[in-house]
Amino acid sequence: MLEISLLSVLGFAMGLITSISGGAGVFAVPTLLSFGIPPVNVLAMNRMSDVGVVLGALRNFYKAKVIDWKLAIKIIPFLAAGSYLGASIVVGLSEESLRPMIFVGVLIGMIFLVKPARPFVGKKSNSKVKKWVGFLVLLLVGVWSGALAMAGATFALLVVVHFFEKNFVDARSTELVAAIPETLISTGILVSASTANSTWLFTIFISSFFGAFLGSHLAVKRGDSFIKKGVILIGVIMLFRLIYQYFS
Numbered sequence: 001m002l003e004i005s006l007l008s009v010l011g012f013a014m015g016l017i018t019s020i021s022g023g024a025g026v027f028a029v030p031t032l033l034s035f036g037i038p039p040v041n042v043l044a045m046n047r048m049s050d051v052g053v054v055l056g057a058l059r060n061f062y063k064a065k066v067i068d069w070k071l072a073i074k075i076i077p078f079l080a081a082g083s084y085l086g087a088s089i090v091v092g093l094s095e096e097s098l099r100p101m102i103f104v105g106v107l108i109g110m111i112f113l114v115k116p117a118r119p120f121v122g123k124k125s126n127s128k129v130k131k132w133v134g135f136l137v138l139l140l141v142g143v144w145s146g147a148l149a150m151a152g153a154t155f156a157l158l159v160v161v162h163f164f165e166k167n168f169v170d171a172r173s174t175e176l177v178a179a180i181p182e183t184l185i186s187t188g189i190l191v192s193a194s195t196a197n198s199t200w201l202f203t204i205f206i207s208s209f210f211g212a213f214l215g216s217h218l219a220v221k222r223g224d225s226f227i228k229k230g231v232i233l234i235g236v237i238m239l240f241r242l243i244y245q246y247f248s
Contacts, residue, residue: 004199010031013028014028016214017215018153018212018215019057019219020172020215020216020219022155025148025151026151029102032046033102040190040193041196043090043102044194045196048191052208055212056216057176061172061216074135075178076178079156079178082141083182084185086142086146086147086148088189102148130163131163134159138156141155142182153175153179156178157171157172169219
């Protein structure tokens with residue numbers, strides 16, 4: 001019962017944070033590993049949380065009319081193809097290989113939490129070359145998300161902001177829609193390759209759903225600056241905890 005309660009709190013926090021800025025996996029994955037859960041099961045649970053985020057946040061972003069549907073449809077194939085490749089690769093790795101990969105993933109994810117995306121300000125360029133570079137970068141983001149899913153949404157958010165010149169809320173909502181197929185693909189591969197407890201998977205899914213519902217409401221109504229500071233603090237704490245565990 002205690003484990004379910006802890007997972008519920010963690011899942012809610014993951015949903016809240018990921019729906020706003022992404023990056024919850026940076027602190028959630030080390031936390032799940034600290035429970036003694038095998039790495040592939042942790043990655044499967046992290047992705048199940050992302051499914052809850054997508055479903056929980058979609059309604060509020062849709063109602064706010066901030067989704068660029070045309071751009072989302074264009075992005076989908078790149079994220080989906082990358083996700084399939086990344087997830088297919090990671091399930092074939094040993095636990096010994098996964099742990100250092102996850103450690104590196106946390107380090108990289110922390111960079112993007114400490115230096116968050118900035119909304120686009122200024123004259124739009126409409127450069128086709130710039131946009132195609134953005135699509136190719138999103139393919140790589142898809143590989144990353146499919147394999148590790150730590151700050152993947154944050155990386156995608158940055159790409160949409162800087163290559164497609166969207167403000168924060170528009171970029172997050174558009175990227176969230178585009179990420180639906182890649183999230184489902186990666187989750188399916190990772191869950192089928194794991195031995196994760198079905199009760200735990202459902203718990204983290206449903207708690208993330210409710211966290212994302214609240215987080216997307218805050219993102220639309222209030223922005224994310226006050227929550228982002230909390231994300232950075234939690235991420236730093238969890239990072240030092242992982243470093244201690246890794247080297248001890």
